[in-house]
Amino acid sequence: MAESSKQELVQLIKRFGAYLTVKISNLLPISLQNLDLRSVGAIAGLAVAIVFTWRLLRSPSQPQRREPKRQAGTPGSSGVNTHSNVSLVPPRVSSSLEDSRAQNVVDEFFQSVKPTLGQIVRQKLSEGRKVTCRLVGVILEESSPEEIQKKVTVRSSVLEVLLEITKFCDLYLMERVLDDESERKVLLALEDAGVFTSGGLVKDKVLFCSTENGRSSFVRQLEPDWHIDTNPEIVFQLARFIKYQLHISPVRSERTAPNVFSAPALEQFFGCV
Incomplete structure (x- = not known):
């Protein structure tokens, strides 16, 4: 796994904790006095980790592009590179996207393990x-x-x-x-x-x-x-x-x-x- 993917996985894991807790409490409105959550938590943690890893490995890594050689500025150019395919993502927007991705993964996981009425x-x-x-x-x-x-x-x-x-x-x-x-x-x-x-x-x-x-x-x-x-x-x-x-x-x-x-x-x- 590329270094960038490892860092992404770490960031996602850091952000899904609180959201996962909320999902468990909403999904299982059960008194803690009546239910031992240790086994549920262990299974949920393992499953979510597998889901994270699977999603990251499934996405093909983007090939690194070689930066084009710097060309001399033409008369009338300001000397600033204005490639349309280069965009800068502010840190706050990037963090929001990571949070959204983590929530989507957790939602997908809990949709697949929603307990039955009998359970x-x-x-x-x-x-x-x-x-x-x-x-x-x-x-x-x-x-x-x-x-x-x-x-x-x-x-x-x-x-x-x-x-x-x-x-x-x-x-x-x-x-x-x-x-x-x-x-x-x-x-x-x-x-x-x-x-x-x-x-x-x-x-x-x-x-x-x-x-x-x-x-x-x-x-x-x-x-x-x-x-x-x-x-x-x-x-x-x-x-x-x-x-x-x-x-x-x-x-x-x-x-x-x-x-x-x-x-x-x-x-x-x-x-x-």
């Missing part, structure tokens, strides 16, 4: 194998047991995430209901939405109780890695017993414990919107 779900859940989740306000549009007596609507925006969770987690859905008819409506709505077709979730894992404390009791008996709920009191009570919890609330709330996270919606926690 993001597993990383956000810290590879948890059992998840319990409330239905009302999380999976269902309705926000109370009284509402599901009238109708039950599964939120379409949450289905993709829900099905990804069932692929590698033992998922239990639960809700407080006021009558048997509400249970029937919930199961029918989940079936119509295709929740049971993936094979990861069966009707026996949809649990119903008559009180909020009953749902809390279900969670403690199942001992999940994650519990997802909308009731702040239940989240607070379970914080001592459950490894991680996700509090779904449209209003941003203060973090009550280090193992309790919050999001306006389940799909937003996984960066789907």
Whole structure:
């Protein structure tokens, strides 16, 4: 590699560091408490170095031109060489071009390694194998047991995430209901939405109780890695017993414990919107 190419590579590597950090944080909106980035960083660093080297080696080096012999100035010439093919690039413009080139290389790299939704779900859940989740306000549009007596609507925006969770987690859905008819409506709505077709979730894992404390009791008996709920009191009570919890609330709330996270919606926690 020519000396100029080596210097160019050094300059590019110096400039891509900060930009690479930003790309990682935007690409993987994952809490550092839930994800060990050492392996990701090692792979990313190696891959970017390979990309840089490949791009530099792929570009044929410009042959050095022999400077033409200096000719005597003609009468009327000012004595200044004015070849049209010679241009001087100011240092600031050159630096900007190098920054742009480094960003383009990093963008190309991350476009090729963008993680799938399944990978993001597993990383956000810290590879948890059992998840319990409330239905009302999380999976269902309705926000109370009284509402599901009238109708039950599964939120379409949450289905993709829900099905990804069932692929590698033992998922239990639960809700407080006021009558048997509400249970029937919930199961029918989940079936119509295709929740049971993936094979990861069966009707026996949809649990119903008559009180909020009953749902809390279900969670403690199942001992999940994650519990997802909308009731702040239940989240607070379970914080001592459950490894991680996700509090779904449209209003941003203060973090009550280090193992309790919050999001306006389940799909937003996984960066789907």
